[in-house]
Amino acid sequence: MDFDAILQGKYPARQHARRVVDYIRSKVPDATGVLYLESRMTKLLEDNDEPEPFRQRRFFYYLTGCELADSYVIHDMDSSKTTLFIPPINPESVIWSGLPVSAEEAMQKYDVDEVKYTTDVNAQLAHVAGQKAKSTVFAIPNQVSEHVTFLGFDNTNFSILKEAIEVCRVVKDEYELAMIAKANDISSKAHRVVMERAKHAKNERELEARFLADCISAGARNQAYHGIFAGGKAAATLHYVHNNAPLKGKLNLLVDAGAEWDCYASDITRTFPINGKFTKESRAIYDIVLKMQLECIAALKEDVLWDDVHLLAHKVAIDGLLELGILKGDKDEILANRTSVAFFPHGLGHYLGMDTHDTGGNPNYADEDTLFRYLRVRGRVPAGSVVTVEPGIYFCSFIIEPFLKDPKHAKYIDAEVLERYWDVGGVRIEDNVVVTKGGAENLTTAIKDPDHIEKIIASS
Ligand code: GLY
Ligand code: MN
Ligand code: MN
Numbered sequence: 001m002d003f004d005a006i007l008q009g010k011y012p013a014r015q016h017a018r019r020v021v022d023y024i025r026s027k028v029p030d031a032t033g034v035l036y037l038e039s040r041m042t043k044l045l046e047d048n049d050e051p052e053p054f055r056q057r058r059f060f061y062y063l064t065g066c067e068l069a070d071s072y073v074i075h076d077m078d079s080s081k082t083t084l085f086i087p088p089i090n091p092e093s094v095i096w097s098g099l100p101v102s103a104e105e106a107m108q109k110y111d112v113d114e115v116k117y118t119t120d121v122n123a124q125l126a127h128v129a130g131q132k133a134k135s136t137v138f139a140i141p142n143q144v145s146e147h148v149t150f151l152g153f154d155n156t157n158f159s160i161l162k163e164a165i166e167v168c169r170v171v172k173d174e175y176e177l178a179m180i181a182k183a184n185d186i187s188s189k190a191h192r193v194v195m196e197r198a199k200h201a202k203n204e205r206e207l208e209a210r211f212l213a214d215c216i217s218a219g220a221r222n223q224a225y226h227g228i229f230a231g232g233k234a235a236a237t238l239h240y241v242h243n244n245a246p247l248k249g250k251l252n253l254l255v256d257a258g259a260e261w262d263c264y265a266s267d268i269t270r271t272f273p274i275n276g277k278f279t280k281e282s283r284a285i286y287d288i289v290l291k292m293q294l295e296c297i298a299a300l301k302e303d304v305l306w307d308d309v310h311l312l313a314h315k316v317a318i319d320g321l322l323e324l325g326i327l328k329g330d331k332d333e334i335l336a337n338r339t340s341v342a343f344f345p346h347g348l349g350h351y352l353g354m355d356t357h358d359t360g361g362n363p364n365y366a367d368e369d370t371l372f373r374y375l376r377v378r379g380r381v382p383a384g385s386v387v388t389v390e391p392g393i394y395f396c397s398f399i400i401e402p403f404l405k406d407p408k409h410a411k412y413i414d415a416e417v418l419e420r421y422w423d424v425g426g427v428r429i430e431d432n433v434v435v436t437k438g439g440a441e442n443l444t445t446a447i448k449d450p451d452h453i454e455k456i457i458a459s460s
Contacts, residue, residue: 001441003185006178011065011262013111014082015173017075020063023164024077024138033135033153034128035063035075035161038143042069055222058354059140059165061263066110068101072121072148073112076128077138081113083124088117126152166359170351171384177434179264180352180386181443183220184432187258187266188446190214194229195453196460198253198274204229207255208243215259224265225356227257235271235425236396238346247274251423252282256430258356265356267388268444269430276457278450282424285393286450288320289427292391296348297433300440302383310348310375313391314340321393325417338370339412342403343395347375349388352432358386381435386443392428395421 017035024031039060043052056067064073064084072085086106089099103115116124129135129152136155140162150156172180190211201207208229215223230240232250240254247253253274258266271286273279278286292313299309318340321327326343327334334340351358361377372378381387400418403409431444447453 001178001181001443003178003181006174007182009175010109010111012173012175013063013065014080014113015111016168017063017082018080019168020161020164021075021077021080023168024160027160027164028157031136031138031157032078033132033155034077034125034137035073036125036137036139036144036148036150037063037073037161038145038148039064039066039069039071041145056263057143058169058263059143059162061354062165062169064110064112066106066112067263068106070118072118074121074124074128078132082111083114083116084110084112085116085118085121085124088119122147122149125150129153169353169358170360171382172353172386172434173384176264176353177384177386177443179261180266180432183224183259183261183264183266184268184443185445186215186218186220186261187268188444189218190259191255191257191268191270191446192456194255194257195270195272195447195456198247198272199276199457199460201247203247204231204234204243204245204253207253208257211255211257218259220259220261222260224258224260224267228254228269229257230254230425231274233395233422233425235427236394236399237426238394250274251279252425252427254426254428256428263354265352265354265358266432266444267352267356267390267430268432268446269390269392269428270446270448271427271429272453272457276454276460278454279424281421282427283450284320284324285421285424285427288317288324289391289393289429290448290450291320292316292344293389293429293431296389296391297431297440297442300381300387300389300433300435302435302437303380304435306348306377306379306381306387307372307375310372313348314344314371317344317391317393325414326421327412328414329412334412337408337412339403339409341370342400342409342413343393344391345374345394345396345399346392347372347377349390349430350376352386352388383435383437385435387433387435388430389433390428390430392426394426394428395424396426397422 040057106115137153138161229243235254254271256269367373434441
């Protein structure tokens with residue numbers, strides 16, 4: 001995908017607004033009126049005059065492509081006209097922060113019909129309401145400023161707009177895919193640099209610093225989530241947060257890190273031997289996880305049941321662990337007993353978009369079936385959606401010990417063979433994949449072939 005060429009255009013905000021209106025009308029057939037949304041507001045740190053780190057509100061961004069704080073948008077459902085309201089010039093703050101974006105500049109930059117200043121919002125709402133009979137303003141609960149008034153409208157609806165945007169966000173258009181591909185390109189290159197630097201580093205934090213430096217240098221100043229740089233057994237902690245431990249004497253490094261490009265995420269994991277040479281045990285586990293991932297990606301296509309793809313990952317894991325002797329017994333019984341959850345306790349992946357764990361997945365975290373409890377997407381995945389495919393096998397005593405103590409599971413686990421694998425820690429391989437009509441397109445280019453990984457580290 002030539003993402004840089006696609007990103008020369010504008011973020012397709014009006015197309016998004018039309019999709020959201022279509023969704024609302026599919027639920028409320030005669031809906032008429034406006035959609036009203038606000039950006040995140042500037043907020044100061046507690047007891048301090050510095051602003052908090054700013055993260056744009058995703059619902060607002062979806063209908064505007066606008067990254068500014070303290071802004072509003074009105075989309076007229078009947079004329080399909082979008083009006084963006086941005087902060088006016090405040091001479092006091094110009095001294096400190098320079099000139100803000102002007103209405104003329106905003107018209108050039110964003111896919112909207114009109115740009116006004118936020119001081120005009122109530123007058124504009126009253127004007128639009130006055131032109132319509134029986135109109136409704138659709139908004140999101142707790143996301144409307146106190147000074148904003150909907151008095152001129154016959155109805156307010158706070159129940160459907162959030163759901164509508166969450167559902168519409170699942171299927172990405174070409175521009176959104178290009179943003180995710182761009183985030184992936186930058187992050188994949190940063191992963192490679194970390195791989196090359198790992199054997200020269202003394203502490204996990206040096207590698208985190210290197211990853212961040214490369215992303216920022218490439219123009220991606222925000223990360224999609226807190227990266228995980230986990231050496232040795234720390235990799236068995238799924239969302240390890242410390243990134244601050246010495247690397248000496250540790251076998252593998254797990255790096256789960258991804259930059260954001262204009263509010264769109266990447267989410268990539270690589271695991272590799274710090275000294276550049278897999279041990280027999282860690283190579284065996286790596287090969288199983290890679291097989292899980294490749295088979296799952298090959299199984300993807302429009303409307304495939306994600307639950308089935310997750311199940312496939314477990315089947316491949318069970319076959320592999322049986323072959324190594326870590327599991328023993330009948331593979332169908334092992335699956336039926338959910339014993340493989342001891343080694344692969346999380347879901348295969350999630351939707352990816354403006355949020356790392358993106359909207360629309362309909363998870364069921366109360367599912368009594370432990371195999372599916374943490375699966376963040378349930379049901380069919382449509383063409384144009386982006387999923388992460390991130391199988392893993394972990395040797396986490398906190399998770400595995402209870403299985404060893406439970407006779408229902410213990411008979412399928414060979415504790416003696418397992419002893420040899422604790423040092424592997426955990427292996428996860430995570431790519432970002434677009435579901436297409438006939439298959440899938442992988443947006444992640446970070447190296448994962450184990451022989452290639454060894455060559456890169458050897459020559460670094
Ligand atoms: N980086 C968080 C996740 O993989 O879901
Ligand atoms: Mn993920
Ligand atoms: Mn991840």
